[in-house]
Amino acid sequence: MSNDSKTVAVLGAGTMGSGIATVMARAGHQTILFDINEANLQRGIDTVRGFFDKSVKLGKLDADAGHAAKNGLVGTTDLTDLASCDVIVEAVFEDLQLKKDTFGRLDEIVSESTLFHTNTSTLSVTGIASGSRLPERVVGTHYCNPAPLMKLVEVADGRHTADWAHKATIEFLGSLGKTSVVTQDRPGFIVNRFLIPWENSCIHALEAGRGTKESIDAAVLGSLGHPMGPFRLLDIVGMDIHQQVATRLYEQLRDPKFFPPPMVERMVAAGDLGRKTGRGFYDYDDTRLFGS
Numbered sequence: 001m002s003n004d005s006k007t008v009a010v011l012g013a014g015t016m017g018s019g020i021a022t023v024m025a026r027a028g029h030q031t032i033l034f035d036i037n038e039a040n041l042q043r044g045i046d047t048v049r050g051f052f053d054k055s056v057k058l059g060k061l062d063a064d065a066g067h068a069a070k071n072g073l074v075g076t077t078d079l080t081d082l083a084s085c086d087v088i089v090e091a092v093f094e095d096l097q098l099k100k101d102t103f104g105r106l107d108e109i110v111s112e113s114t115l116f117h118t119n120t121s122t123l124s125v126t127g128i129a130s131g132s133r134l135p136e137r138v139v140g141t142h143y144c145n146p147a148p149l150m151k152l153v154e155v156a157d158g159r160h161t162a163d164w165a166h167k168a169t170i171e172f173l174g175s176l177g178k179t180s181v182v183t184q185d186r187p188g189f190i191v192n193r194f195l196i197p198w199e200n201s202c203i204h205a206l207e208a209g210r211g212t213k214e215s216i217d218a219a220v221l222g223s224l225g226h227p228m229g230p231f232r233l234l235d236i237v238g239m240d241i242h243q244q245v246a247t248r249l250y251e252q253l254r255d256p257k258f259f260p261p262p263m264v265e266r267m268v269a270a271g272d273l274g275r276k277t278g279r280g281f282y283d284y285d286d287t288r289l290f291g292s
């Protein structure tokens with residue numbers, strides 16, 4: 001597979017799907033964003049377009065490139081529109097059966113050379129790949145959030161991933177300007193095995209009154225050099241997603257440091273999920289998923 005402009009699709013227009021679609025359109029690939037939910041699809045497209053507008057305004061992207069990137073993105077709720085895709089990344093809900101079924105349905109629509117990527121955080125790539133009659137084409141590609149800003153993608157092969165699919169994946173991620181780190185098909189890959197306990201410990205610190213959300217964020221920015229503090233990051237990740245990932249990792253690894261602190265359950269119950277609901281640790285007027 002060469003690095004020329006390709007036709008690519010992202011399934012799921014949520015936090016990750018819209019971020020990954022931004023990365024692909026910015027790299028010059030014809031990008032289709034697919035969601036089963038019209039409202040989520042529209043919000044995803046608005047988020048991507050808003051990100052490009054802001055990048056132009058800030059001088060990070062020239063106006064022509066911003067225009068081209070916006071024109072390179074289309075949305076659809078019809079899976080058959082993905083028939084000519086070279087690469088498809090799924091970023092739908094973290095549900096094994098849903099991800100398996102999604103790849104199984106795509107088998108009937110796309111050619112045998114189409115690469116399937118899964119952005120799962122906690123599920124087995126091998127298990128997801130078993131939903132396709134060609135599991136050799138399936139590769140785990142775990143993007144860091146926010147995808148347009150973070151360079152790293154963890155790459156995990158399933159048990160039946162073919163060499164050609166692995167190599168084409170690394171090449172494709174290079175075309176997106178991403179840095180690939182190859183890891184094993186294990187729960188949490190590399191990053192979430194240390195990120196989730198660290199985020200939990202920041203929430204515990206807040207619960208215990210060791211600092212305010214602002215002071216803990218400021219402490220992390222000023223000491224560790226992270227691009228944003230833990231509570232700003234959790235608001236982008238989504239508290240529902242943090243709860244789900246932390247719980248799944250706890251269930252699989254049986255290590256209490258993964259277990260989500262009580263504040264997480266209360267915030268999820270209240271609907272304070274972060275950017276996507278306009279309120280998390282902080283309040284937001286703009287419920288686009290990232291970018292301002």
Ligand SMILES: NC(=O)c1ccc[n+]([C@@H]2O[C@H](COP(=O)([O-])OP(=O)(O)OC[C@H]3O[C@@H](n4cnc5c(N)ncnc54)[C@H](O)[C@@H]3O)[C@@H](O)[C@H]2O)c1
Pocket residue numbers: 011012013014015016017034035036037040041090091092093094095098102119120121122142143144145236237238241245
């Ligand atoms: N949020 C993060 O920080 C993060 C980071 C890395 C990986 N992930 C993983 O990425 C995936 C998506 O997470 P998210 O945070 O973007 O979730 P999200 O809830 O923000 O978005 C999920 C989207 O998938 C859509 N969807 C559901 N079923 C679908 C289907 N059958 N076809 C198409 N779209 C469908 C929903 O309508 C929704 O818009 C999950 O597997 C998650 O574990 C999340």
